[in-house]
Amino acid sequence: MLLENKNALVTGGSQGIGAAISLELAREGANICFTYRKHEAEARDYEQQIRAMGRKALAVPCDIAVFKDAERVVQAALKEFGSLHVLVNNAGMNWDGVSWKMTEEQWDRVLEVNLKGYFNFTRHVAPVLKDQKYGKIINITSINGMRGKFGQTNYSASKAGIIGFTKALAKELGAFGVNVNAVAPGLIETAMLKESDAREKIIDLAMGESALKRVGQPEDLAYLVAFLASDRARHITGEVIKMDGGQYI
Numbered sequence: 001m002l003l004e005n006k007n008a009l010v011t012g013g014s015q016g017i018g019a020a021i022s023l024e025l026a027r028e029g030a031n032i033c034f035t036y037r038k039h040e041a042e043a044r045d046y047e048q049q050i051r052a053m054g055r056k057a058l059a060v061p062c063d064i065a066v067f068k069d070a071e072r073v074v075q076a077a078l079k080e081f082g083s084l085h086v087l088v089n090n091a092g093m094n095w096d097g098v099s100w101k102m103t104e105e106q107w108d109r110v111l112e113v114n115l116k117g118y119f120n121f122t123r124h125v126a127p128v129l130k131d132q133k134y135g136k137i138i139n140i141t142s143i144n145g146m147r148g149k150f151g152q153t154n155y156s157a158s159k160a161g162i163i164g165f166t167k168a169l170a171k172e173l174g175a176f177g178v179n180v181n182a183v184a185p186g187l188i189e190t191a192m193l194k195e196s197d198a199r200e201k202i203i204d205l206a207m208g209e210s211a212l213k214r215v216g217q218p219e220d221l222a223y224l225v226a227f228l229a230s231d232r233a234r235h236i237t238g239e240v241i242k243m244d245g246g247q248y249i
């Protein structure tokens with residue numbers, strides 16, 4: 001196993017990519033604290049699945065955009081596990097609209113969740129990793145933070161911000177044995193897509209762009225995150241790794 005005796009904190013583990021990451025890190029041996037916001041029943045179910053693997057699991061409700069919430073979650077994880085080794089900043093949202101119609105609230109909320117939310121958790125975990133001179137931070141961004149997407153100026157800006165954040169953080173924490181990387185997915189089939197009325201259209205568009213002609217699954221991302229969280233990736237830092245089936249080449 002890649003992550004035996006490691007403790008990981010994953011934001012947004014109640015569904016989609018964050019749930020797949022939490023389960024995969026647990027399969028690789030890690031104890032998992034993950035956050036959720038609305039989907040409590042799903043969070044409790046994943047908590048049970050992780051415990052059934054013989055790992056410790058802790059699901060904590062929070063709004064990642066709130067600095068104090070992040071502090072509370074990190075303290076709860078430290079109390080439960082005694083230490084932390086891995087932080088996966090994953091929870092995110094979109095609230096689309098063309099720039100000439102976008103409201104101030106749409107802009108602010110997406111930036112607060114997607115960008116400030118990543119800072120909030122990093123701010124409370126980084127001192128722990130720095131002091132123990134060991135740790136891994138993995139930030140989930142998006143190919144749309146690299147290329148921009150129509151109707152998503154707020155989302156694309158937040159995801160581009162995560163890339164700069166990742167690189168600066170890698171420079172700050174590298175000397176303390178902490179690796180910091182970003183993963184940029186293309187379209188991944190999560191609940192949001194499965195339930196969307198525009199599912200067929202969205203998939204057709206992504207397929208048209210994709211070199212591999214397949215739709216990414218949450219597990220595809222989870223395998224890469226487990227690798228980055230492990231010591232097999234010990235010489236990788238400050239990288240942005242696309243995971244998009246060749247959607248954006």
Ligand SMILES: NC(=O)c1ccc[n+]([C@@H]2O[C@H](COP(=O)([O-])OP(=O)(O)OC[C@H]3O[C@@H](n4cnc5c(N)ncnc54)[C@H](OP(=O)(O)O)[C@@H]3O)[C@@H](O)[C@H]2O)c1
Nearest residue numbers: 012014015016017036037038039063064091092142187188
């Ligand atoms: N799916 C894709 O195609 C795709 C592509 C590129 C990048 N990404 C990125 O991958 C990450 C995960 O996406 P996903 O598709 O798995 O999303 P998702 O299915 O909508 O799940 C989002 C997760 O984040 C949590 N969350 C959302 N806002 C939150 C907040 N303010 N505070 C705390 N938790 C919050 C949700 O909790 P509740 O459900 O409990 O409310 C849920 O667990 C995001 O950063 C997204 O931008 C996704």
